[in-house]
Amino acid sequence: DVVLTQTPPTLSATIGQSVSISCRSSQSLLHSNGNTYLNWLLQRPGQPPQLLIYLVSRLESGVPNRFSGSGSGTDFTLKISGVEAEDLGVYYCVQSTHAPRTFGGGTKLELK
Amino acid sequence: EVQLVESGGGLVQPGSSLKLSCVASGFTFSSYNMHWIRQAPKKGLEWIALIYYDSSNKYYADSVKGRFTISRDNSKNTLYLEMNSLRSEDTAMYYCASRGFAYWGQGTLVTVSS
Numbered sequence: 177d178v179v180l181t182q183t184p185p186t187l188s189a190t191i192g193q194s195v196s197i198s199c200r201s202s203q204s205l206l207h208s209n210g211n212t213y214l215n216w217l218l219q220r221p222g223q224p225p226q227l228l229i230y231l232v233s234r235l236e237s238g239v240p241n242r243f244s245g246s247g248s249g250t251d252f253t254l255k256i257s258g259v260e261a262e263d264l265g266v267y268y269c270v271q272s273t274h275a276p277r278t279f280g281g282g283t284k285l286e287l288k
Numbered sequence: 289e290v291q292l293v294e295s296g297g298g299l300v301q302p303g304s305s306l307k308l309s310c311v312a313s314g315f316t317f318s319s320y321n322m323h324w325i326r327q328a329p330k331k332g333l334e335w336i337a338l339i340y341y342d343s344s345n346k347y348y349a350d351s352v353k354g355r356f357t358i359s360r361d362n363s364k365n366t367l368y369l370e371m372n373s374l375r376s377e378d379t380a381m382y383y384c385a386s387r388g389f390a391y392w393g394q395g396t397l398v399t400v401s402s
Binding site: 230 | 388
């Protein structure tokens with residue numbers, strides 16, 4: 177099974193600071209059809225997760241453009257350019273290239 | 289408006305069975321693969337099962353393989369998860385999700401305890 181390793185596990189930031197979260201895969205996430213099925217989710221306290229980024233770098237409708245995704249193969253990054261209070265929560269990467277699907281362990285974004 | 293509404297959770301004893309449902313609305317249910325994901329208390333997300341839009345393929349996490357069965361009824365816009373031989377480690381919030389994890393329900397809580 178594909179293992180997704182997220183770092184750091186916890187991130188402390190001030191409002192307005194830019195931060196990055198890494199997601200490394202144990203196998204390439206490049207599908208034979210040429211797509212890379214790596215998504216980023218945010219789970220706010222007490223809520224189900226929300227899709228932020230799909231196919232590595234595509235912004236889901238309604239998601240602010242301070243969120244961006246990049247990467248290829250086995251290394252991926254989520255960047256928040258200017259953290260806002262509503263961004264606090266736990267971020268997860270998830271891959272849909274291989275079965276079974278797998279989630280990263282999560283990165284908790286806290287206020288410093 | 290897209291909605292996924294899970295139901296069927298509750299408190300059950302170890303070794304018992306439970307069947308969860310997820311009713312979908314606001315999108316073409318029969319066109320999308322569907323997932324079950326769970327989250328143990330204070331833990332991360334764990335993907336547990338996937339069923340293709342036409343039920344042609346099903347996949348399971350090793351942790352539930354042989355005990356849980358995913359199914360769907362496209363005529364009823366409903367996804368199911370039949371859970372047998374439940375263990376204390378199956379205690380979690382269970383979510384259904386679709387469209388590449390863009391759509392999520394609010395979850396239904398399953399507690400396995402004597």
